[in-house]
Amino acid sequence: MALSTAVREAFLAEAHIASLAVDAGPGRAPLTVPVWYDYSPGGEIRFLTDGDSLKAQLIAKAGRLSILVQRTSPTYRYVSVEGPVVRSNPSTLEELTRISSRYLPPDAVSGYVHGSDLKVLVTFRMRPEHWLSADLGAVA
Numbered sequence: 750m751a752l753s754t755a756v757r758e759a760f761l762a763e764a765h766i767a768s769l770a771v772d773a774g775p776g777r778a779p780l781t782v783p784v785w786y787d788y789s790p791g792g793e794i795r796f797l798t799d800g801d802s803l804k805a806q807l808i809a810k811a812g813r814l815s816i817l818v819q820r821t822s823p824t825y826r827y828v829s830v831e832g833p834v835v836r837s838n839p840s841t842l843e844e845l846t847r848i849s850s851r852y853l854p855p856d857a858v859s860g861y862v863h864g865s866d867l868k869v870l871v872t873f874r875m876r877p878e879h880w881l882s883a884d885l886g887a888v889a
Contacts, residue, residue: 758790765818824886832878840870
């Protein structure tokens with residue numbers, strides 16, 4: 750059963766590992782990689798990556814990407830969203846701290862942040878445009 754707007758946005762706002770997919774060009778399947786991300790209902794999806802990575806290069810070229818998050822334990826639920834990249838900028842300490850805090854235990858965040866090379870990180874922002882969602886155990 751498809752999720753309501755409020756439920757799908759709340760699910761996306763949870764700290765899932767996202768599968769990001771971006772066009773890899775002619776003769777290639779999309780590049781699909783896991784990412785940590787940040788999202789608040791009604792807003793943009795933000796994630797960081799190395800600015801010199803293949804992922805960053807393909808995102809800059811394509812200007813669009815897809816993100817899929819899922820839950821596999823009862824009940825199976827997923828949200829897939831696709832849209833344009835609306836901004837990219839050098840990552841800030843606040844962005845790195847905020848996103849890593851969603852995924853790491855509190856006592857590990859500082860070490861992770863200070864061990865990261867902030868000079869090479871880029872933050873991308875994607876505006877959700879097209880949504881697919883389902884809860885395969887939901888009852889109508």
